[in-house]
Amino acid sequence: MPICLYCLNDKPVADFNREHVVPEAFGKFKNNFVLHETVCTDCNTYFGKTLDLKLGRQSIEGLDRYDANMKRPDDKTRFGGTLTLSARINDGGFADGAEVYWAAAPDESRLVLHLYPQFGVTDGGRTLWFRSEQLPQRNDLSRHGFAQEAAISVKSVGMDADLSFGLLAAKGYSTSKPEVAGGTQEGEELDIRISGQVDRLLRRAIAKIACNYLAHEYPAIAAMPQTLAVRRFVRHGTPEDFSPITFSAKPLVAGATPELTPLAHGVTLEWKGGRLLGDVTLFFRFRYQVLLADGGFLIPPTMISGGHLFNVAARQILPLTSDPSRGRPLTPPKRT
Numbered sequence: 001m002p003i004c005l006y007c008l009n010d011k012p013v014a015d016f017n018r019e020h021v022v023p024e025a026f027g028k029f030k031n032n033f034v035l036h037e038t039v040c041t042d043c044n045t046y047f048g049k050t051l052d053l054k055l056g057r058q059s060i061e062g063l064d065r066y067d068a069n070m071k072r073p074d075d076k077t078r079f080g081g082t083l084t085l086s087a088r089i090n091d092g093g094f095a096d097g098a099e100v101y102w103a104a105a106p107d108e109s110r111l112v113l114h115l116y117p118q119f120g121v122t123d124g125g126r127t128l129w130f131r132s133e134q135l136p137q138r139n140d141l142s143r144h145g146f147a148q149e150a151a152i153s154v155k156s157v158g159m160d161a162d163l164s165f166g167l168l169a170a171k172g173y174s175t176s177k178p179e180v181a182g183g184t185q186e187g188e189e190l191d192i193r194i195s196g197q198v199d200r201l202l203r204r205a206i207a208k209i210a211c212n213y214l215a216h217e218y219p220a221i222a223a224m225p226q227t228l229a230v231r232r233f234v235r236h237g238t239p240e241d242f243s244p245i246t247f248s249a250k251p252l253v254a255g256a257t258p259e260l261t262p263l264a265h266g267v268t269l270e271w272k273g274g275r276l277l278g279d280v281t282l283f284f285r286f287r288y289q290v291l292l293a294d295g296g297f298l299i300p301p302t303m304i305s306g307g308h309l310f311n312v313a314a315r316q317i318l319p320l321t322s323d324p325s326r327g328r329p330l331t332p333p334k335r336t
Contacts, residue, residue, distance in 0.1 A: 004040040005215055005223060006235040017041045021212040022265055025056040026282060027070065027312045033216050043235060051205035051234075058084045059202055060194065061282040063102060066111050068263055068283065068312060073104035073111050081116070083197050088129075090193040094181050095120075095157050098129050100192060113190055115158035119168070119178070123150040132159065138172035155179040198286075200237055203245040208234045210278030210290035213267045213308075221301055226276070226293040244291035252281050253309070253320065268307025268320060271300060279307070 001010040019039035020032065039047075056062045063079045065071045080087050080101030087102075089095045098118055102111040117132040123146050130136065142148045154173060156164040161180045168178060198206075211234055215222035230244050252266045268279040269292075276293035307320040 002037040003223070004043055005035075005038050005211070006043045006231055007040060009040065011040050013037055015040050015042075017044055019044050019047075019212060021216050021267065022209060022282075022310055023052045023055065025052060025071075026061075026065065026265060027310060027315065029310060029315050029317050031317050033213070033308070033317060035212060035215055038215055038219070039212075046235075047208060051201060051208055054084075054201045055205040058082050059198075060085055060196065061285050063111075064283040064285060066102075070312060072108065074108055075104055077111065078103045079111070084199055084202060085194070085196040087113070087192045087194045089190055091191040094155065094179070097127055098157050099131070100190070113192065117158040117163075118156065119164070120155045120157070121146070122153050122155075123147065124153075132156075132167055135167065135171055153178075155181070157181045198245070200243070203243060204234050204237055206245060206280050206288045207290050209267060209280045210269075210288075210292060213280075214269060214276075214278060214292055217269065218301070218304065221276075221304070224293075224297075226296040229294075230290065230292050246289045246291075248279070248287045248289050250287065252279055252284070252287050252307075262309070262311070263313045265310040265312070266307060266320065267310070269304050270306075271302050271304045274300070276301065276304065283312075 001012055002016055003010045004016070016037045016039065019035040021035070022033070056065070057079070063085065066073060066077075078101060079085060081099065087100050089098045089100060095115070098120065099116050100113045101116065103114050104110075105112045118129050119132065119135050120127045120129050121135075121141065121144075122128075128144055136144065138152070141150075141152065146152065152173070154168060156178050157180070159180075160182075161177055164180055165177045168174070207230055211222065211227070211231060214227070221227070229242060232238055233242055233244060252268065253262070262284060265283065266279070266281045270277050270279075274295045275291060278290040278292050280288045280290060309318045309320055311318060
């Protein structure tokens with residue numbers, strides 16, 4: 001019976017289903033890379049409800065799917081407001097620092113920015129923004145770094161003046177009405193600052209892509225004990241102090257500058273410095289390097305080198321090859 005790559009249980013063939021190397025949420029390709037009898041249905045279902053869902057809905061790469069017209073928003077689509085993806089206005093104006101999120105335009109044709117209902121509390125030197133439901137009591141502002149006797153002024157965005165006034169009064173602030181600004185206007189451009197953490201769940205989602213790719217290209221090596229640590233990390237997130245993901249500022253594909261970034265994903269493998277490494281990039285937003293095996297091979301797999309470009313626009317998967325004159329990064333295939 002086949003043995004699942006991740007839970008390590010041997011199960012009947014009927015207990016396995018298809019597992020895509022790159023999650024389907026990030027593209028469907030004509031020559032799709034799919035694993036058969038490799039990932040059991042239980043693990044596949046778990047990944048779909050956790051790692052893949054997190055990557056698709058709470059990461060900047062998930063947001064990129066809408067910019068790439070791969071997915072149309074609906075009234076339930078929403079990005080932002082999480083530790084892994086948030087955005088704030090960065091224009092130096094009235095609402096500078098206020099938090100925004102992405103949601104569907106009225107016609108659901110695209111994502112647009114919306115302001116959370118929130119208050120900006122300032123002591124003249126700095127402004128802290130609090131969502132309306134998180135505004136602290138006036139006498140608790142010292143916990144947020146404000147001097148107890150400091151003169152405080154408050155402004156609000158994303159709500160009308162009467163609602164702002166009532167919320168402030170209930171929290172013990174001055175009864176004078178705050179300065180108020182409404183929501184964002186249709187077609188209005190905003191300068192924003194995007195931030196977020198690549199948390200452990202997102203790292204596991206990226207590591208799964210690299211593990212799946214290794215299993216597709218070199219199934220025997222993927223199942224060896226040397227890769228067990230990264231597979232346990234993907235499936236269980238253990239051990240707690242193990243994190244095989246690092247970031248690289250170098251381009252994965254030669255010539256892929258920010259101005260010429262291809263609408264594609266890239267996944268590569270290489271044996272380097274006694275370690276088996278995988279590289280993953282989605283929409284060429286970030287380059288993640290995954291430690292798949294830290295040595296331990298009786299015969300080093302030096303033959304491992306190469307990768308594939310997942311062309312989202314053409315729905316094609318194309319091979320990448322090393323350029324001996326430059327070494328890494330890899331060069332894209334010639335256009336035909």
